[in-house]
Amino acid sequence: MGITLKHLFEKKITRQYPEYKREMPERTRGMLTVDMDRCISCLQCMRVCPDHCITIVQDRRDADGSGKPRPYSMGFMIDDSRCMYCALCVEVCPVNCIYHTEEFEIQAYNRLDLARQFGEQAVDPTIDPKPAVKIPFSTAGRKPPIKEKKKPTGKKAPATAGRHIFGKSPDG
Numbered sequence: 001m002g003i004t005l006k007h008l009f010e011k012k013i014t015r016q017y018p019e020y021k022r023e024m025p026e027r028t029r030g031m032l033t034v035d036m037d038r039c040i041s042c043l044q045c046m047r048v049c050p051d052h053c054i055t056i057v058q059d060r061r062d063a064d065g066s067g068k069p070r071p072y073s074m075g076f077m078i079d080d081s082r083c084m085y086c087a088l089c090v091e092v093c094p095v096n097c098i099y100h101t102e103e104f105e106i107q108a109y110n111r112l113d114l115a116r117q118f119g120e121q122a123v124d125p126t127i128d129p130k131p132a133v134k135i136p137f138s139t140a141g142r143k144p145p146i147k148e149k150k151k152p153t154g155k156k157a158p159a160t161a162g163r164h165i166f167g168k169s170p171d172g
Contacts, residue, residue: 029085030104038097041071045089053082075121081114
């Protein structure tokens with residue numbers, strides 16, 4: 001009881017959260033964001049994500065005037081309610097257009113409000129963005145080979161089968 005009374009009359013050191021924010025370490029992983037001007041729509045971040053929180057809607061456009069249409073991301077959605085901040089998508093991006101910010105305060109009353117949209121076209125957050133499984137080219141369009149079962153010959157195994165233990169023969 002004496003310890004409680006001693007600390008009761010000391011100066012308080014509690015900091016109120018909204019007024020005083022804690023300084024975060026240098027390599028803190030905050031919310032994900034994407035720079036749509038640098039995105040080449042390679043879909044690597046969408047494929048590597050274990051939670052499937054990234055959805056990309058792509059189209060082909062001739063953006064640079066070369067006459068050859070290239071992939072272009074029309075819509076990009078990051079669902080923060082699914083993201084576990086593993087940074088696999090950041091590591092796999094070849095042009096470093098997806099990265100973590102220092103912002104970590106995310107709140108919403110509805111789960112669908114946590115799906116942030118980037119780009120020209122809105123992406124439906126209710127559709128599961130799990131990418132389709134690709135079939136290897138060598139097996140595409142072919143039926144799997146049928147394995148034939150061996151027909152029993154009607155003969156039994158010899159009585160000495162299985163008696164060769166530790167290199168000894170049945171003869172001694």
